[in-house]
Amino acid sequence: MTEPTNDQLRPMPDDWQRALAVVAHPDDLEYGCAAAVAAWTDGGREVAYVLATRGEAGIDTLDPDRCGPLREREQRASAAVVGVSEVEFLDHRDGVVEYGTALRRDIALAIRRHRPELVITLNHRDTWGGVAWNTPDHVAVGRATLDAAGDAGNRWIFPEPGLDPWSGVRWVAVAGSGNPTHAVDATPGLERAVLSLLEHRSYIEALTDEEPEEYARSLLTGFAAGAGERFGGRPAVAFELFSR
Template sequence: MTALDDAEISTILVVTAHPDDVDFGAAGTVATFTGKGIRVVYCVVTDGDAGGFDRLVDNGGMAELRRDEQTAAAREVGVTELHFLGYPDGTVEQTLALRRDIARVIRQVRPDRVLTSTPERNYARIGPSHPDHRAVGGATLDAVYPDARNPYAFPELLADEGLAAWTVREVWLMGGQANDHYVDVTPVLDRKFAALRAHASQTSHMDTLEDFVKGWLAMNAQAARLPEGSYAEAFQVVSTG
């Protein structure tokens, strides 16, 4: 699938399950978007309160910490608008309530493009297949089509909140095995790592984080036939317009 030209895009919404999902999957791409003057907004479904390695921090403290880390990471790649939905980490399901909450944010932000996790299980690399990731990816696709664009879906969004229907033109899926679009992030690799390192509760123990991430970014670049020494992030493009 051929992606829309970025020149046609004014606003992008990124919907992920946890703080740091966007930074592992797409922070370089986000930095590329914001560098072109495109408005990028984050929607994070959980506060990541089941994550981290410091068990001296209770769940409430961890949630606040991870929201702060995601906000700091977002700044590293030029993003200042964030929505946190506050769902419990580790128990997300693809429910009507979640679809409504994501459709609400879509109607508020009115994006041309949405980035989210693939709802498919990745059998080649299990990391992207966290149940929360798959549930959020599926719910986001349902919120894009048909919920956000259908004025009769969740009528309370219009009647009570004044949020008119909105049609997203395309979705980019992260973490799958059917990638057909690549973004060269070599020029912004330092910003991606700055965003990842902002998630200190998740990455401070990872002495080889950069090498690990560079490994699969280099494989993406090879798949995209970019020059030797390049790094890329990979997506599956879904036309939804």
């Protein structure tokens, strides 16, 4: 069953300074969210990335021992394109990330370290818009991030010496949701979003026979145009926003 959608997307809140994006794999943020990150960092906001895995199981022709370091390098280069210098990896195993207290703890501690007001994650539901099945890693990390935003503020959950609770998360924004509520104008950051995705060249070349730049540009402009239909006709990055 597909969830109902709102007619028009509202602008994302802009009265914040620090954001933390938490996703499962290298490239998750580049498939449609990086244009918003570029716009935010242009405006002087701080954004950091935390990835549950290094994406080591993501390229069929590469052994995980070689693939993981390669995808980590590509992710760091990709983040730099949109103004992000802090990129952390939690070293859960790609493809078999498990939702549970271990994952919640790792994400809650990351939230305490970075102390964001806005947390960003990827679609945590079983499907993409009701028509395509989501992957277990995305579901586990998205759901754990929503839960960890609350865990981080409770001093009795996952106590860690020297790391104070952080109850300052005001919103969790879910990219790739089939039920978006808010959006960011993608126009200022769209070109850098394309370049950011292109940094994942090894992954793209293994994924498709299409020329990488044509693939990245077509995909991201298509996503932005689709979201823009509900955002005054402007290219947009859409999010489902949960207030805390």
